[in-house]
Amino acid sequence: MHNSKTLPIPDDCQVNPDAFQLMAIWIAENEPRISFRSDAWEDPAIWGIVLADVVRLVAQQYQESTGQSIDNTVSRIVSGFRAELETT
Numbered sequence: 001m002h003n004s005k006t007l008p009i010p011d012d013c014q015v016n017p018d019a020f021q022l023m024a025i026w027i028a029e030n031e032p033r034i035s036f037r038s039d040a041w042e043d044p045a046i047w048g049i050v051l052a053d054v055v056r057l058v059a060q061q062y063q064e065s066t067g068q069s070i071d072n073t074v075s076r077i078v079s080g081f082r083a084e085l086e087t088t
Helices: 011-015 045-066 070-087
Strands: 023-028 031-036
Touching: 045 070
Parallel strands: none
Antiparallel strands: 023 031
């Protein structure tokens, strides 16, 4: 786990003048606290695309760090996502 409370900005974002931060997620009292740019896109369906990209990136990182398959990790994330949506 990263030792700092903040994560580094990706190198390619530091040099791209069009790059911007879309979302920040913090954990406080075991609950997520989120700030995000609600004005990033007119169509909220694009958030689904972004969230799918996040799932794939998390699965890739799990594969690199634990050897767990991408498909298994994606399946576990989607299961947790569905369960959480059904409770709210």
